Amino acid sequence: MTSQNLLPEEFKTLEPLVAVWALPTQNERQQRRIASTRPALKSFYDTMLQQLPAILKKLDEFPLDQLPQKESRLMTLALSLAEVAPHIELYGGDPKVPYAFDEARFVAEHGQHAN
Amino acid sequence: METNNQTLRWASKFPELGTEPIPVEPCIAPEFYEREKDRVFARTWLKVGRVEEISRVGDYKVKKIHFAKTSVILIHGKDGVIRGFHNTCSHRGNKVIVETGEETYGRNKAAVVTCRFHGWVYDGKGQLAQVPEEERFASSFDKSAEGLTPVHTDVWEGFIFINLAEKPDRSLKEYLGGMGQHLAGYPFAEMSQVFSYNTLLDCNWKIALDAFSEAYHVSTIHAGSFPNVFSSGLSDVELFGEHRTTGICLSLNSKPTPVAAIANSITGASLVSQRGSSMLPPGVNPNRHNDFSFELSVVFPNILIHVSEGIWFTHQFWPVAHNKTRWEGKYYVKPAKTNSERWATEFAQVLQRNAWLEDTATMEDTHAALESGAKQHMFLQDEEILLRHGYKVLEQYLEQ
Numbered sequence: 001m002t003s004q005n006l007l008p009e010e011f012k013t014l015e016p017l018v019a020v021w022a023l024p025t026q027n028e029r030q031q032r033r034i035a036s037t038r039p040a041l042k043s044f045y046d047t048m049l050q051q052l053p054a055i056l057k058k059l060d061e062f063p064l065d066q067l068p069q070k071e072s073r074l075m076t077l078a079l080s081l082a083e084v085a086p087h088i089e090l091y092g093g094d095p096k097v098p099y100a101f102d103e104a105r106f107v108a109e110h111g112q113h114a115n
Numbered sequence: 116m117e118t119n120n121q122t123l124r125w126a127s128k129f130p131e132l133g134t135e136p137i138p139v140e141p142c143i144a145p146e147f148y149e150r151e152k153d154r155v156f157a158r159t160w161l162k163v164g165r166v167e168e169i170s171r172v173g174d175y176k177v178k179k180i181h182f183a184k185t186s187v188i189l190i191h192g193k194d195g196v197i198r199g200f201h202n203t204c205s206h207r208g209n210k211v212i213v214e215t216g217e218e219t220y221g222r223n224k225a226a227v228v229t230c231r232f233h234g235w236v237y238d239g240k241g242q243l244a245q246v247p248e249e250e251r252f253a254s255s256f257d258k259s260a261e262g263l264t265p266v267h268t269d270v271w272e273g274f275i276f277i278n279l280a281e282k283p284d285r286s287l288k289e290y291l292g293g294m295g296q297h298l299a300g301y302p303f304a305e306m307s308q309v310f311s312y313n314t315l316l317d318c319n320w321k322i323a324l325d326a327f328s329e330a331y332h333v334s335t336i337h338a339g340s341f342p343n344v345f346s347s348g349l350s351d352v353e354l355f356g357e358h359r360t361t362g363i364c365l366s367l368n369s370k371p372t373p374v375a376a377i378a379n380s381i382t383g384a385s386l387v388s389q390r391g392s393s394m395l396p397p398g399v400n401p402n403r404h405n406d407f408s409f410e411l412s413v414v415f416p417n418i419l420i421h422v423s424e425g426i427w428f429t430h431q432f433w434p435v436a437h438n439k440t441r442w443e444g445k446y447y448v449k450p451a452k453t454n455s456e457r458w459a460t461e462f463a464q465v466l467q468r469n470a471w472l473e474d475t476a477t478m479e480d481t482h483a484a485l486e487s488g489a490k491q492h493m494f495l496q497d498e499e500i501l502l503r504h505g506y507k508v509l510e511q512y513l514e515q
Binding site: 052089090100115 | 310311312313315455465471472473474476
């Protein structure tokens with residue numbers, strides 16, 4: 001796949017994830033996780049986890065909330081990992097929280113804020 | 116009463132609470148709910164907000180109070196005092212502030228509110244300041260006597276409380292008593308980033324409150340989100356009149372998962388990390404045990420306040436009907452200073468949301484099953500002592 005220059009150069013291998021997982025709000029990231037398959041979650045988690053320390057280091061080169069566009073996309077990918085990680089690490093890959101209340105009824109008052 | 120001091124440590128400490136089964140009637144009977152509304156909710160102090168929500172002069176918040184069929188305007192006046200009023204215009208009774216939901220926020224620099232219907236203007240003290248075409252009202256109409264109907268309102272540690280009684284039997288400070296002192300001095304305002312959730316539950320408010328008031332459920336309900344993280348025992352249970360408090364402890368031998376380990380190394384925004392005690396008031400975790408996670412305090416009747424190092428959170432349960440409850444969960448952390456802190460905070464908050472989804476899963480089932488009438492009593496074990504105290508206090512209120 002040719003690079004579309006969507007992410008900082010050193011993270012270009014993550015570009016295929018951008019279309020699906022670079023989502024600006026927590027509500028969108030949550031919906032994407034719920035609608036994903038187990039293999040898709042696992043694949044996203046494995047790819048992202050390897051790069052997570054480097055991603056966080058890169059993001060900290062910039063002041064809070066002053067990320068350029070490519071780094072901002074990288075941030076939303078990392079935030080999607082925060083959304084997905086418990087499902088791989090704790091819930092056996094289940095896209096939903098097992099034995100839990102209906103997430104659609106849980107209103108997040110902060111959930112539509114970008115980033 | 117005979118108790119086994121080894122296994123019934125709280126029954127031994129609080130013998131007045133007894134050990135007998137608790138009737139389920141208070142959770143399901145509509146008549147009980149009617150009495151509760153009159154004798155508890157209509158006359159106790161109830162938390163309705165935080166000062167940070169209306170921090171500037173002229174800021175206001177309107178909160179629906181379903182059980183009382185009212186909504187209350189809380190306004191930050193020019194004199195810096197926050198006052199509460201029924202959201203009902205003195206003219207023909209329209210709502211002064213048109214609501215956009217359960218909680219409506221607004222701002223008027225002059226610290227007045229204006230009724231949309233005919234433009235009557237009220238100031239921050241609730242006085243009627245302006246009536247369009249005032250001269251067309253009869254001379255018997257006395258503007259100075261027709262302000263908004265006040266609601267007793269006071270502030271403790273930044274929490275705004277109201278009391279709907281005509282004349283409260285105690286001040287907020289007297290009402291909170293030892294509980295107010297127990298949590299006083301905690302720097303609530305330092306944790307200025309809030310994540311808020313709400314939902315309407317098909318259950319009695321006490322079923323919801325009870326589900327959050329013990330740690331006995333942790334090893335089963337939170338087997339997913341918090342496996343082997345918390346020890347089930349309570350620490351330092353104290354009763355303060357109607358109110359009650361306990362410490363909840365971590366088990367220190369659990370190993371964090373990979374992403375959790377990275378997040379915990381960046382921020383202390385998760386309960387699932389070993390916590391310090393630099394900001395805890397002296398009565399919270401008094402012996403400074405290093406496995407302490409958070410303090411769980413129930414301010415009667417309907418709010419839980421939890422404080423921990425760098426985190427605090429509340430659960431509040433508003434009765435809407437005998438079998439309907441509005442739940443509000445709020446999680447407060449320090450604002451992130453870096454992008455990696457921002458990320459780690461999100462991870463901690465997502466995990467907490469998932470744990471709350473697990474907590475909330477049982478409540479509607481409990482209510483539905485109790486309504487079958489199959490059981491007349493519930494059995495509380497020693498570590499569910501806070502629930503026992505809650506039913507005892509409720510009984511005292513209803514007997515008054």
